[in-house]
Amino acid sequence: MKKYIFLFILPMIILQYSCHKSLDPKVYSSLTSANAFQTRSDAIAAVNAVYARLKGPAVGDNFDYWTVRHFALTDLTTDVGHCNYGGDPGQLSLALWNSANGLLAEDWRQIYKLISNANNAIFNIEPMKSITDGERAQFLSEIKFLRAIAYMDLTDAWGPVILATEKDIASPSYNSQPPVSSVAEIEDLLISDLTTCASTLPVDYQSNAIYTSNDVGRATKGSALTLLAKLYLRRHDWQKAADLTKQVMDLNVYHLYPSYLGLFKEDNKWCEENIFSVLSDANVNGTELLNHFGPESHPVVENRWQYYAVTWDFYNTFDDADERKACFYPEYMGVDGLIHKQPPTLGASPPPGEFYMADVATKKYADSTGSTTYYDGHSVDILRYADVLLSRAEALNELNGPSPEAISLINEVKGRSHAKLLDIADYNQSTLRDAILQERGWEFFYEGKRRQDLIRMNKYDVLVNAYLNRIGQPSNIVMPKNQYFPYPLNQVNVNPNLNNSDRQ
């Protein structure tokens, strides 16, 4: 019988097999990235993540974008900023750069990371069902304001750039080589976005229904109006700039802080002058501003690098009565036992016991009474009220020449620092423009404004070359070639539409 056992087993196997085969279940999957944002907390976390990009990467390098490296583009490349270290910052400091400059590449990368996070958040928040329309409008406005900051910075530095928006998220193409958009096209988007932001965002976050803890660092109506004013100023659309700055003033929530030095104290996180700032807490999300800006070998502000400093040439333009001159470390006994000070003449050799500093460190992000730790809690003011006053003065002067109001606005800023006030009788439109440019230098050094101010007033080559010549360097700035930086080499390599032929 053994030989028949297969007759017994065979049908069993066939039946087993056929039974299994007929039992294939239906499989459904809802695993798509479309359901990334489901709760209000998801939306808030996404919004917060875009703010966090103002400081660069989430981990490591706590000195990116608006918390240090952006200043390499905006201030080092002018008559104000100086870096005594070689390499990429040294090149920028001497107005010599090319597309391989690492700081240019890094700023581009970090700004686009913000834009990418912003676009992703907009794309995902727009269809959310679990938030109210009011919340949606609030969140989208905050994100679009931050994206506008990023595009303003990009177009300041590179002019026409790739315009990526939330529309690109629906069907992303990682190998596309998009063409650049003109500055005008990008500005159209920013004007539309910022106009919406100004009508949506609250004036402040006191008793706010969405954010219950008075979140002062978030975008507001005032910050949207101010950024829009800055955009029109850049376009030389003076009337709109004048109107918008007036709207900010009429909000009646901003005032100059009584003391310039006090404004930049580390513990003065937020005051009546702040319109939009990158805030830091040394305990939670500290920055390395103090490391980069603090004086070298200083007995109180210890172990700092004096990486980003100002030129002696610029420091010497301050009037002694001007309290802003006290915002520096021009002379001190170093921990090395040498007196650190300014050389009497360019290239002079110091006598024994002295050390001639190549540049002078500022207290703006190196408060001697603040953190003594590696990470610090200084904030960076991207938009503040003094800028509104001086922007309106500039717009008024461009519209009608010197006026009592324009002079009064400038003197309000000067008066806070007990600087010598202007007399209208001394100025015509052209000389007042120069005075405003100089005033902006004294007021906003290392606040990311200088290069754009010089370009807007057609003085980038004139003033920077004059400074370079004074320190024995050739006239390295050539306009219009140097109005925009070359596109970073690593970007050009992946997208030939980024054409550097007219900019290096």
Next chain:
Amino acid sequence: MLKRDKAVCLIFSVGILIGLLIACNSGGEATAIKEIHIGLHKNNHLQIQADVLTAGLCNAFIEYWPTGEGEKKKYVSLPSLNKDKHSLLLLNISPHTSYSYRVIIEKNGTKTESKIYNFESVDLPPWLQDQFKDTSVQTNRLPNEFKNGLMLMNKRETPGMLYLVNYEGKLRWYHTINGTGFKVSHFTKDKTILSILGTNDEPTSYGSEILEVNLTGDTILHLKKNQNDFRYTIHHEILKNDKGQLVTIYADKRIMDLSTVGGSAKDTVTGDGIVILDTTGKEVWKWSVFDVIDPLKDPAINKNKKDWMHANSLNFDKDSSFIISFYNNGQIWKVNSHTGAIEWKLGKGGTLRMPNECNFTQTHAVHINPYGSLLFFDNGVEKKQSEVYALKIDEKGGRVDIDFHFKLPKEVYNERMGSAYMINDTTVLCCCSKKHITVLANKKGQLFWTLNSAIPPYRAQFLKEEEVAPYLKP
């Protein structure tokens, strides 16, 4: 011949009959998996939920593995028992990865496997990407215990996050909370995470809610201030005792007459205490520094009144007494958990004699390590160098001896918060909170691994493989 044909037919027919019986009994009914729905579990991008519908009641589970790595990296879901609608949870998911899986159902001891199917996990949302980065791995020197474990960290700002991270800086599990932040979190023996929740307005490790979640994201317990006897702001630590009760530090505010020392007749002095609550918020036991010392004996009480005695860590001694540390005077106390009496004080001005080398000032995460020593992280503010101490306490002799002690490199000096936990008998996981760095050090203070994090972790509690099993398999 006829007989033989008949016999063949008979055998064949019996085969068919038995085959049908087996197929329909063990397979036909029990193996009928009708539908499989794959999606995210509670919208958590590292957790997949598979809802499986079967034709009849049975047990079910899923085996799954990253397709690229094959079945050698197989995970198994927890089973669903005796149901026809099974909700199976797949943990240990890596983002943006292809997975293969099969459903296995079981009835009457017979297992039936489905075909192998696939799914692709989704990417992490932007706010969870790039939050951790291991920077200096020397993998061959890392102890296996460390590689097989996870670190618990928490984000204090709203919306709060709990993170379980592996030695490669990979996020292996997370949990998000709406409207508040995770101020302090503690992994319990019940394989749950017990936390103090607080809003952005509340200081670093202070909060007003208690939340317990398990590793499948379910809420086990959620108490809010003013519920029953939970009437205090709590801070710095939350533990479970052997009875499953909640043990935490609370801020004790007392109205006192400070007019003789420059204050007002009805002034407020804030000290700290220990409170035990049951799971409904009912007070079981309470102790306060005011019970054992008189604030008026502090000559600077008017200056110190807002934060007179600032406790910053709490744990159990071997005998279930409490060990509590204070930031303001750098002392560590043992408090009897029945009588409230102080059994000893360690530190400057304490009751235990210490060797000269024992020179700590601000201690954190004070606990008894697995080898019986008192282990803690010292900020080392005066020396500007953080240290780790493990001390042998001789209670009868009234003295302590150093088990081991090391200084961390100055580069990771951490002047606030921090923690140190043993990984094995030679390595210590140290959290340098303010530097956003967690390091693995040997007993000489040499580092061979660091983890940078976007958050400043309040501390990094290490969870061994067996502590997170069967949910997670690091």
